[in-house]
Amino acid sequence: MATESTEKNVLVGVIGGSGLYHLDNLTLIEEVNPETPWGYPSSSIKICALPSGTKVAFLARHGNGHTLSPSAVPSRANIAALKSLGIRAILAFSAVGSLREEIRPGDFALPTQIIDRTKGIRPASFFEGTTIVAHTAFGDPFANKFVHWLEDRVRKVLEAQGNGVKLHTGKCIICMEGPQFSTRAESKMYRMWGADLINMSVLPEAKLAREAELSYALIATATDYDSWREEEGAVTAAEVFKTLTTNAETSRVVAATILDELHSAALEGDILTEEVGSMKYSIMPRSEKQKDEDREKLSYVLPEYFSS
Numbered sequence: 642m643a644t645e646s647t648e649k650n651v652l653v654g655v656i657g658g659s660g661l662y663h664l665d666n667l668t669l670i671e672e673v674n675p676e677t678p679w680g681y682p683s684s685s686i687k688i689c690a691l692p693s694g695t696k697v698a699f700l701a702r703h704g705n706g707h708t709l710s711p712s713a714v715p716s717r718a719n720i721a722a723l724k725s726l727g728i729r730a731i732l733a734f735s736a737v738g739s740l741r742e743e744i745r746p747g748d749f750a751l752p753t754q755i756i757d758r759t760k761g762i763r764p765a766s767f768f769e770g771t772t773i774v775a776h777t778a779f780g781d782p783f784a785n786k787f788v789h790w791l792e793d794r795v796r797k798v799l800e801a802q803g804n805g806v807k808l809h810t811g812k813c814i815i816c817m818e819g820p821q822f823s824t825r826a827e828s829k830m831y832r833m834w835g836a837d838l839i840n841m842s843v844l845p846e847a848k849l850a851r852e853a854e855l856s857y858a859l860i861a862t863a864t865d866y867d868s869w870r871e872e873e874g875a876v877t878a879a880e881v882f883k884t885l886t887t888n889a890e891t892s893r894v895v896a897a898t899i900l901d902e903l904h905s906a907a908l909e910g911d912i913l914t915e916e917v918g919s920m921k922y923s924i925m926p927r928s929e930k931q932k933d934e935d936r937e938k939l940s941y942v943l944p945e946y947f948s949s
């Protein structure tokens with residue numbers, strides 16, 4: 642399926658979260674809406690050109706017009722559709738709550754760890770429902786080299802902007818089911834567990850990107866302090882919305898500054914090859930009990946292993 646890729650030469654996909662429904666300074670080339678074996682993505686994917694001519698793909702996680710709740714985001718279709726376009730790296734954005742005093746609303750963070758508090762209602766594997774079993778390594782849930790590559794670049798952009806937005810690195814994000822926010826007790830418990838940030842969207846997105854052998858990193862943009870601060874009101878959507886617009890503007894500046902270089906890095910393959918080949922020993926060996934139709938389905942995301 643990665644055949645369209647080199648023709649289109651779109652190597653970097655951006656997933657926009659709450660508040661981030663488009664990027665700046667892009668010329669729309671075409672909108673595509675691939676039907677994958679897991680259905681259609683959240684919205685059509687916009688293939689756009691940066692001022693340099695470099696192409697990137699943009700997908701709004703909750704759909705255009707934010708019609709999909711976090712539990713209803715068709716993450717398998719999203720990741721499969723991006724892979725089918727030839728994407729190698731996904732830069733995802735997310736509005737998150739902060740579980741630490743020093744991560745202030747308006748700050749950005751690059752998490753390196755995840756705690757899963759989703760409730761098992763989101764399909765979280767391409768192998769689910771097939772006769773093929775795979776156990777994907779997920780100890781380092783984000784693409785280490787990619788995250789490291791982003792650190793200096795994102796920090797520089799934020800410093801140059803001069804609005805005092807800080808970048809926090811090496812943080813742990815907890816992904817809850819939602820759509821309701823956490824109770825105060827849960828919020829405090831997550832802090833005790835060592836979580837620094839909270840959202841409702843990084844899973845199963847990150848797991849599926851890894852299964853599809855795509856490099857995935859998340860820029861977490863803090864909107865609130867969740868509900869752990871004794872003297873303060875618990876988080877509300879109204880509070881989140883207050884910071885969402887400014888965070889989205891800053892995210893667009895970050896994207897506009899780094900996407901060209903990210904495309905070059907993906908082309909050269911130096912930082913974004915870590916995940917390629919990672920599924921080779923995760924998939925149980927071929928057996929006659931595996932159904933051909935399942936192999937065919939999986940060839941959409943992993944043609945390297947399942948194309949006959």
Ligand SMILES: CSC[C@H]1O[C@H](OP(=O)(O)O)[C@H](O)[C@@H]1O
Pocket residue numbers: 657658659660702703711734735736737819840841842843878881
């Ligand atoms: C709008 S508040 C909760 C909502 O915001 C985040 O969305 P995203 O990660 O797509 O930016 C969070 O994960 C929740 O889905």
Ligand SMILES: Nc1ncnc2[nH]cnc12
Pocket residue numbers: 736737738739817822823839840841864865866867868876881
């Ligand atoms: N406090 C919070 N909890 C979960 N997801 C969020 N997204 C933004 N703020 C959040």
